Amino acid sequence: MTSNKKELAVAALKAGTVIDRIPSTALFKAVKLLGIENLDRNVTIGNNLESRKIGKKGIIKIADTVFPETVLNRIALIAPTAVVNTIENFEVKDKRQVELPETIVGIVKCDNPKCITNNEPMDTKFHVVGHDPVVIRCHYCNHTVEGKDAKIL
Amino acid sequence: MTSKSLVSISDIDKEEMLHLLELSRYFEENPNSKILDGRVVATLFFEPSTRTRLSFETAVNRLGGRVIGFSDANSTSTSKGETLKDTIKMVSNYVDLIVMRHHLEGAARYATEVTSKPIINAGDGANQHPSQTMLDLYSIYKTQGTLENLTITMVGDLKYGRTVHSLLMAMRYFNPTFNFIACDELQMPAEYKKFCIDNGIRFNESTDFSADVINSSDIIYMTRVQRERFTDIMEYERVKDLYRLHNSMLDNSKPTLKILHPLPRVNEIDQDVDDNPKAYYFQQAGNGLFARQAIITRALGIDPLAK
Numbered sequence A: 001m002t003s004n005k006k007e008l009a010v011a012a013l014k015a016g017t018v019i020d021r022i023p024s025t026a027l028f029k030a031v032k033l034l035g036i037e038n039l040d041r042n043v044t045i046g047n048n049l050e051s052r053k054i055g056k057k058g059i060i061k062i063a064d065t066v067f068p069e070t071v072l073n074r075i076a077l078i079a080p081t082a083v084v085n086t087i088e089n090f091e092v093k094d095k096r097q098v099e100l101p102e103t104i105v106g107i108v109k110c111d112n113p114k115c116i117t118n119n120e121p122m123d124t125k126f127h128v129v130g131h132d133p134v135v136i137r138c139h140y141c142n143h144t145v146e147g148k149d150a151k152i153l
Numbered sequence B: 001m002t003s004k005s006l007v008s009i010s011d012i013d014k015e016e017m018l019h020l021l022e023l024s025r026y027f028e029e030n031p032n033s034k035i036l037d038g039r040v041v042a043t044l045f046f047e048p049s050t051r052t053r054l055s056f057e058t059a060v061n062r063l064g065g066r067v068i069g070f071s072d073a074n075s076t077s078t079s080k081g082e083t084l085k086d087t088i089k090m091v092s093n094y095v096d097l098i099v100m101r102h103h104l105e106g107a108a109r110y111a112t113e114v115t116s117k118p119i120i121n122a123g124d125g126a127n128q129h130p131s132q133t134m135l136d137l138y139s140i141y142k143t144q145g146t147l148e149n150l151t152i153t154m155v156g157d158l159k160y161g162r163t164v165h166s167l168l169m170a171m172r173y174f175n176p177t178f179n180f181i182a183c184d185e186l187q188m189p190a191e192y193k194k195f196c197i198d199n200g201i202r203f204n205e206s207t208d209f210s211a212d213v214i215n216s217s218d219i220i221y222m223t224r225v226q227r228e229r230f231t232d233i234m235e236y237e238r239v240k241d242l243y244r245l246h247n248s249m250l251d252n253s254k255p256t257l258k259i260l261h262p263l264p265r266v267n268e269i270d271q272d273v274d275d276n277p278k279a280y281y282f283q284q285a286g287n288g289l290f291a292r293q294a295i296i297t298r299a300l301g302i303d304p305l306a307k
């Protein structure tokens, strides 16, 4: 864990969450998915950083905040490679890969304008039907979209 | 007593599909009865479709049930901005079953989530139309004596044609061989070819509606090629007659071959085919009545074969 400590120390975080290894193209969608735009905590966002594993990556650091697993797992939709580090006392306390849930409710907008979800006051719902690449299918109209292209509500 | 909605043909498994076919056969032999005596069925056509609505309403009437409903959304409070949810909840108070058609895709699935009454999807935009698929299956079953090991040729608009997509998926239980015959612009979408591969279904793809293809087929399923599907009108003019069936093309076809078409047809089947005993599209539409009687009784948990 000490090597991680060094890498993540760019803006040393005493406690909070670091989400690493987000593909650069997905970074700002990840920000939106987490709903941190209106957070008053210290947030550091880095993008286009070198990554041996995925080419160019983005990173999000949020001070003094722990997210529920269901919220973190939303990121798997657009960034299945993302890794979540939980920081306590400048140490990586927990490190794990995001996990894609089987069903995604109320986060993604269906891209089919004729879909009932775009015309009624109701939650959207998608089923994950492919993993590499991530593909999701609308529960209602059956349209499919790749996770990386999904429109976030 | 169980009641079951039917939103998509993929909601039912092979066993239920075969049972619905047996029920369809039963209703063909016994079209009139009183088994829906005292039941009220709503036909909610938010989008007009006279053909489908008359077929469903005849089915209810011949089973002795009563029908309420509307034939287009302009006559309802939907046109005043009422949500689908509110309309479905209101109608649910009055009836035992709702048959609905809607221009929005997924409308019927959503309706099942806001009411405990069974819903039959009579078409939701370009998405699903399971009673059409059941009448197609019944027509194949009845004319071929089986659904197993048949060669089915699909011709015309395979890209947007929802009926061919649903039929393809429903046939997965029966070891079919498909021929997909369409111009470059209207080919079978990749996801359905993948579906075939994933399910071990053989298929051939060609732009050529050839004698070989016709003569090897048990079923030829023709579809309409619509001008508005083309981005290039010149391309439409070039291909429109390539996928047109004439009587002379059937000279060396199998004696048991049947020609199906979901109707309405424009000119993809020449009038000279109509008198050929292999032409089956008008009887096919008639089979819709029996298939819908089967779907309606299943939805209400009534099984005349269980007696």
Ligand SMILES: [Zn+2]
Pocket: A110, A111, A112, A115, A116, A117, A138, A139, A140, A141, A142, A143, B106
């Ligand atoms: Zn949808």
